[in-house]
Structure formats: structure tokens, C-alpha cells
Amino acid sequence: MSEKGTSDYGVISDMHMNKLYGYLIDSSVLYLPFQQQLISNRGASCQLRNTMSELMYFLMRHAERGIVTDDEIIFNVWEKNQLSGTYSRLWQVMQNLKQKLDEVGVENELFIRVRGKGYYLMNDKITPLYTFDKSKSGKESSHVNFSRI
Template sequence: MDKTIFGYYIEPDVYFDINKRMLVNVDKNIRSHSYSPVTLRETMFHLLVYLLENAKGNIISNSDILLNVWDNYGLSSSNQRLWQVMNALKIKLNSVGVTEDFIMRVESKGYYVRENLVNILYTNKKSSFAGNHSDADQVIY
């Protein structure tokens, strides 16, 4: 069976829907109006996905981020742009309940993501049975 990433849980009350580029706090114990869903613009979306994909306990270098989030998409990269988009991303993450130290800056090197707070959500396509023409999705944590 092929696994496909469809989202992430962060800390574990924030769901990041990669198809909709949306962050949503899913904690049922808080008032529904406490946290509004947040939609990410394209570059910020690519930045968060890249950080989550590379949250493996190491520092993610500024140069790797600039290459994979800006240069590979034909955008002009700079440390200033990285700093601006990263700060805006951290504000959006905080607005849905992610702690401020989820992404930490390591001076002159890059960023560290607290990978222990990230759960990847996969989906599997089950094969269809006779008489059933639709594939069913199965969520794997």
C-alpha cells in the first residue's frame, strides 16, 4: 500500500491540512471562537512543509531553507526574506495555539523544530472490492 502525507498534528491540538494550506486548532475543550483557522500563503506554506518534513532533531540550515523554499520555486531568496516570513509564520502558528518555542532560531546557522511535537498523518488507498467502486481512505498515525 502506498502512503501519502495529507497533514500534520502539532502539539497535538493543531491540525495542518496541507491540501487546504490551513492550520486549525482542534481542541474540543476550548471555545470554538478562541482560535480561528489560519490559511497560509504559498511561500509560508512551503516553508512550514519544508520545516516539518525536515524536523529530525537537527538544525535546518538557512541555506537549505532558502534553496528549497525560494530558489527551487523560482523566487528570489535572501536572509531578510527568510527572517520576515519565518516571523510571520511563527505569529500565525501562535495564533492557533502552537507554543512560541516550537520553531527556534539558531544564530547564524538556521532553525530547529521541536520534532517531538510533530505527528505526520498518512492516508492509504485500500483496494476496492467487487461491487464497491470507490476507494476508501485509511488514516495512519
Template sequence: MSKDTMGYRLYGYVIGKEIHFEIENRRLYRLPQGSADKSFIFGSVLFNHTMLHLFVYLLQHGRHTTVPREELLRVVWEENDLVPSSQRLWQVLKNLNRRLSLLGLPDDFIANVRGSGYIINYVDITPIYYRVSELQRCPEIITES
């Protein structure tokens, strides 16, 4: 049984100790853990919809196994009524890895496994869930007459 069917929904991920990813807000940000000096550095990047779908899909399915290129094209592009192409996949992955490296993640956070597909090349990733309230599950508005 998935967490979603048990009353929980995926909120995002914590990557390492400092990187936070909020799916709903399409935001990835870094909150540095304590520092010797009193300076505070905050970094944040936003994702477009295609990049968001690709990143979430890889975090969900590519942390322990390689995700084939054809699967990414189908799930991220075709199922969102977009025209898939290897060139577009390469561009989005290149831009995604560049944004991830801006926040201090390795350049090969998403690695190309030649001839197989793509995999998340990072171990310390923790999914964060929240409990779905009854109000959130029921989209109808109930009013008293």
C-alpha cells in the first residue's frame, strides 16, 4: 500500500542535510547548517513544469535503478501532451543538473548510464510526506442550508 492511499501525500525531499525540494512550489533551496561565522547564505532555484516532472519522476523511480530514456520520454513528455525528443530530454537534463550544481550538488547528480538511461547518483535523499486531512480529500464545499 502506498503512502498516498494511507492518507499521506509526498511533500518533497531533503537531499543531504541542506537541500530542500518542495514539489508543490516547484522550488529547490539550500539552507546551510550552522556555520562558524554568523553569515547566512540562502540559495533557491525554481523549475518549469517539464523540469519539475522529470526531477520528481527520477527522484521517485531513479534512486535505486536506472530509468530508461524511452520511459522518461513517455511519462514526462507524452503523458503531459508534449512532443518528446531525445534532444529536448538532453536539454532539460543539462539545465536541471546545472541548477542542482548551483546549490552545491554534484555535477553528475543525475547520471547518464550509457545505453541504459538515467539514475540519481546520490545516496542521501529522504522523501517527506504530510498527512492529508479530511478537508483536503473532499473537494466539494459543504454548506449548511
């Protein structure tokens, strides 16, 4: 990787290797994809099931692209994980995910269904959060800072 480039997470990185930590939703809920968890600033939290978290993480990584098709979602969330995905299963998991988001305080629609095409994530409602190592030695620091890029 060059001094600036794209990491495996699609995150702009510098030589200190910024790493995705999670996403801030509506400035009030933290989504931690690697812990499969939603945490609100009101103290509410919930654990997401594997497929539900994979779905949310996939849509967030592709938020800037616009509409993500049903077929892309089924392939990347289900089939790549050796699971059987269907349109009705996608719809059901999305409904359950919306319910979980509502439980932790995401009141507005985060995902919009585009009939016959797929889903659109309201990109202006999410902010990726990153960790970075400020050490110049190249060794990992035990001190982690968070930033919005």
C-alpha cells in the first residue's frame, strides 16, 4: 500500500493505518460491525444476528453508491457465506433490522426500499468512525484515537 490508499475496508488510510471502528447513525446510535452491536447515547443497546449485521455492514460500505440491488445483497450477504438467500428472506431480515434500529432510537428511515430494484441507504445519516495509531515507530500503540474523516 502506498502512503495513502484504500484499505480492505474501503477506508482512506495513511501510513498509520486508519481502521474502521464503526458507524455513527443519526448522531445518536453507534453501530459496531465487528461486535455486531447497536448502542444508543440513551443507554439502549442490542446485539444483531450474524446475517442482520452482515446486511447492515454491506449496505453501509456501499452507501455512497446509491441503490444496492437485491441480487448484489443476496450474493454478498448470503451466498458468499454459504447461506441460501431469497428475496423474501432479504425482506424479512430488513424488517427485523429496521425494528432493531427503532428499538435503539433510530426513528427515521435509514434504508429506503426502491421497488423492484433494491435498497438505498440514507448516506447523510451515517458517519464512519475510524481508529488510528499516532505512533511514528510503526509499532502499534496501546492508545487509540477516534476520528471522523
